Amino acid sequence: MPNPSTSNTFKRVRMVSTLLHWACAVAILFQICVVPLIWYAPGWAEVSTSQMTISLAELHALSGWQKYVTMAVMMIPSLVMAYGLYRLHKMFVAFARDVIFNPEPILHLKAFGIALLAQTLIKPVTGALTSVLATFHRPEGERVLSIGLSNAEASTLFLGGLIIVIAWVLGEAVRIDAENRSFV
Amino acid sequence: MAIIVRLDVMLATRKMKSKDLASKIGISEQNLSLLKSGKVRGVRFETLAAICKELDCQPGDLLEFEKP
Numbered sequence: 001m002p003n004p005s006t007s008n009t010f011k012r013v014r015m016v017s018t019l020l021h022w023a024c025a026v027a028i029l030f031q032i033c034v035v036p037l038i039w040y041a042p043g044w045a046e047v048s049t050s051q052m053t054i055s056l057a058e059l060h061a062l063s064g065w066q067k068y069v070t071m072a073v074m075m076i077p078s079l080v081m082a083y084g085l086y087r088l089h090k091m092f093v094a095f096a097r098d099v100i101f102n103p104e105p106i107l108h109l110k111a112f113g114i115a116l117l118a119q120t121l122i123k124p125v126t127g128a129l130t131s132v133l134a135t136f137h138r139p140e141g142e143r144v145l146s147i148g149l150s151n152a153e154a155s156t157l158f159l160g161g162l163i164i165v166i167a168w169v170l171g172e173a174v175r176i177d178a179e180n181r182s183f184v
Numbered sequence: 185m186a187i188i189v190r191l192d193v194m195l196a197t198r199k200m201k202s203k204d205l206a207s208k209i210g211i212s213e214q215n216l217s218l219l220k221s222g223k224v225r226g227v228r229f230e231t232l233a234a235i236c237k238e239l240d241c242q243p244g245d246l247l248e249f250e251k252p
Contacts, residue, residue, distance in 0.1 A: 182225040184215040 014096050021092035024085050031082035035075045039067075058134050070133045077123045084115025101177035106170045113163030120156040124149055188248045189222045194239050209234035 038059070062070055091108035099105060124147055131146035195202060206216040211231060218224050219231075232243055239246075 179225065183228055184211055184219050184224050184226075184231055 017092040017095035021089050024089035028082050028085045031078045034078055070130055073126050073129050076126050077119045080115055080119040084112045087111040101174050103174055106167055106174055110167035113160050113167055117160035120153050186250055186252055188250050190248055191220045191246050194241055194245055198239050205238055208238050
């Protein structure tokens with residue numbers, strides 16, 4: 001017989017998950033649009049690009065292949081994060097549909113943790129590549145290779161690792177729940 | 185499996201239908217059927233006690249260990 005407090009907890013999980021799956025959809029849209037917005041809406045991007053390895057003015061001065069290749073490179077971490085958020089979105093959709101103790105949403109959570117780690121590790125590399133691409137047309141001695149690392153990256157790596165460990169623990173919870181269900 | 189469930193024998197002895205027992209102990213007919221056929225991984229003490237109470241028997245009357 002279901003415990004009333006457990007039913008209430010699951011009801012709350014469903015409600016919060018419904019809200020969060022919409023929040024994830026908005027975040028995915030943001031991740032996909034952030035780089036094009038930096039290029040095509042310069043005023044908007046002043047705050048969000050404070051950690052960029054080269055200035056916005058330098059980016060906007062680019063033309064031809066340099067512009068598109070730099071844009072593509074800058075989009076890599078955003079697309080990795082968008083994929084992670086898509087998996088997180090799928091997890092919340094499953095939770096909202098009461099698919100909780102099931103391997104499927106747990107795999108989505110694990111994929112999100114991996115995407116978070118990958119994005120954090122890729123970011124300094126793409127940042128360095130962006131600086132090289134953006135200053136490639138300059139004469140020798142003025143070209144720049146800029147690598148940006150901050151405490152935020154360390155925190156995100158920690159968070160990604162934490163999410164993966166939580167996903168493993170939840171995987172065990174799923175196994176125990178399945179075992180419990182096979183008892184009468 | 186080494187544990188044999190003798191619930192069908194006990195039901196026949198007590199002339200009780202599975203459906204009636206399932207409703208009295210508060211489990212589904214499907215679960216009771218799985219228990220009868222030994223296709224479950226375990227039985228809760230709570231379920232075992234309820235069956236024993238309804239059939240007026242001991243756990244040993246329902247379960248038997250068979251040496252492989």
